[in-house]
Amino acid sequence: MLQEFDLPARWTSLIQDHFAEAVHNLAQMWPDEQSLEVSYRVIEGFDHEFAHDIVEHPELHFHASNQALRQFLLDAGHSNMYPFVRIVHLPSDQIRTVSQLRADDISHMMAIDAVATKITGVRPRIYAATFECVACGHTMVINQPNEQELIEPIECQQIDGGCGRAKRQTRFELKQQDSILINSQFVELQELPEQMKGGIQPERILCIAEHDLAGKLNPGDRVKANGVLFIRSQRKGGKDTPVFDIFLRIHSLERQNIPLEEIVITEDEELEIKELARRPDIYELFANSIAPSIFGMEYVKRSLMLQLFGGVARLNADGTRNRGDLHILLMGDPGVAKSQLLNYMADISPRGRFTSGQSASAAGLTAAAVQDAAADGRWTLEAGALVLADLGLAAIDEFDKMNEGDRSSMHEAMEQQKISISKAGINASLRTRCAVLAAANPKSGRFEPVSEVPFTAQINLAPPLISRFDVIWLLTDDPEMEKDAKIAQHIIDNRLLGVSELLVNECTATDPTKSSAESGLKKTETHGEVLSRDLIRKYIAYAKR
Known part of the structure; x- marks a missing residue:
């Protein structure tokens, strides 16, 4: 672990070496822009050990980085600016889905891929509360780390010049105008539908967005939320229990600007997609690949294929x-x-x-x-x-x-x-x-x-x-002997080609849906050349980007 007193100096040299121009632009855009985005990849290139320490002890680094950035602006002649450093592009081993969060992840910096399903209004929250003793007029400042409860003084401390009375002998008034207030908002994130296994309820996590991050999200927005996990005890009957709920304090947000960002396309798959696009029969190939197990409906399938791509x-x-x-x-x-x-x-x-x-x-x-x-x-x-x-x-x-x-x-x-x-x-x-x-x-x-x-x-x-x-x-079901015989034969052939669900569940037979998802273009006896479902999904996502 790096020494705490050494962190602001490290952050100062990082900002000077790699982000001096970005800080200058931030000063010009203030107050419309209130944060500096710093890529984890740049930090890793600067100092690998320093980058690893950010993931392990994020809270120390958040404080040190903000302190270094404000000092840098002060030295450049920009006073009264309080921007924030926002670390983005965390490594892939720090990315989780909501259902993958475990006790080992608490207090570490994590990235969660999710969709915002619920947001509350932006409300002011006291960050450091100033209290005044009614008996002697002495004021004291108390930090408020818990967003769900206001911590009040226990006594008017003599060591700071107070009267020494305990809470039951005097009253403490909150001086709101002297306290530090910040914007705060609760956001509920839910697992993405493509991350869920069939039949499982999507899991959710309650997150807290503060400062300039409050008010950024709308319900339905797909986002990668980077932040620190913390816990609060579940309460039953007015008492704390040994079971805890996990929350995420959002440090930075990465909006999914690229349409359908969640679908990962490798370089080899991109080449395969471009090769397919050059084929003169790509239109017919796609139409044949739409539900090949369903007989006929040639023109219906063509329209559905065009619907997938859209205008x-x-x-x-x-x-x-x-x-x-x-x-x-x-x-x-x-x-x-x-x-x-x-x-x-x-x-x-x-x-x-x-x-x-x-x-x-x-x-x-x-x-x-x-x-x-x-x-x-x-x-x-x-x-x-x-x-x-x-x-x-x-x-x-x-x-x-x-x-x-x-x-x-x-x-x-x-x-x-x-x-x-x-x-x-x-x-x-x-x-x-x-x-x-x-x-x-x-x-x-x-x-x-x-x-x-x-x-x-x-x-x-x-x-x-x-x-x-x-x-x-x-779509009408007209009785035609020849057509009905073809449909009946098609259904029987499909039944014979399929694999018993009982055998798949017992793991004695391979799941045909998974094997077809892995292969891209394949030839079948009944339908000719067809594309796998996975390749169709990636082809459409690539075309829509």
Whole structure:
């Protein structure tokens, strides 16, 4: 471990050698810009041991770095500036998901890849409280490390010139104007959907953002939060218990500026993607690769493939925006593989979300206003499925089974690609730049081909909502002997190709989904050349960047 008194000098030389120009720019931008971003990679190049010590003893370094930066500005003639050093780009072995956090990580510097699901308002918090003894007028300063409880003096200390009375013999008044107040905000981070195993509830962690970081995030933002983990005892019946909750004090935020940043593409995969793009038959290859186990539907699959890539959103001179995402509605008879297609599309799309209309509400799709225990019961926003699928695809099955009131919340989300929330005193606007793929069944169970009622009127959807869809597919199950025989043969072949789920669970057979995800382009006897799901996802993410 490095000596504590040596740290400010080390930070001063680091700032002088590598960040002098950045500090000068910070002084020019003050107070719009209040922090200096320092890359961990630069620190590692400067001194490897020093960089390792930052991860092990972050709190000492935060204080030393801020002290060095303020002294550097003071020497340059910039007084009354109190900026902060923000360390970013931590090494990969310090990056965790919320469910991977353990006792060994406490008090170390960590990076958490997550999505912000809930934020509270920005509130002032006392950092150093000044108290005055009512009996003698003596003032004393007490640091406030715990954001959940105000620490008051036990006695008016004689050693500092006080009267020596204990708390029960006098009263201490908080002098708010002489205390140091900082901006503080609670942020709840949730695991990214692609980090979760199937069927597991996403884990969450409550974080504290302070100073210039407060007010930076919105619900639905994907972020890498760097900070220090700390613990607070769980309370039951007004008493502390030996079980602790983990919190994160955010030190710096790395916004995911590159679309779909969470999908890692290696150099070899990038070359493979570029090689595929040069193929003259790439259009047909992609169409064949969309749910190859589902028979036929050639043109439907082509439209779904185009939906994955989407168009180009345009901003106009008058401030209006034209969306680039395609919305597709599959309306068809029961048993034509609509739900299978939706499941497959949500699975292969980057940031794909699948939900069923019967279990989805307006709040679950857009955003919910919930009372937050961490913020004394104040109302906060929690992002829904469409907000979390931003830049991805939202697949909604049984769209016609949703309540009329819940369906109406989709209008703005689909056309303007944002949702305006006005609930419980909260007024906010959240982005929903996602393509919507919906499926609906006819009211009477099957479509009536010979009828005066048009097909769009045979499903339980209002005309204003139907008009939001760019492509509407009618999928009917017409009895044709030759076609039905082909479908039956296709289903039997697929059943024989599949592997028993029981054997996969017992680990006596390999999981075919995993082996297909690993290989890129493969040839099959029945479907010809097809792309693996993993390669499709990476190809789309690369194209959207």
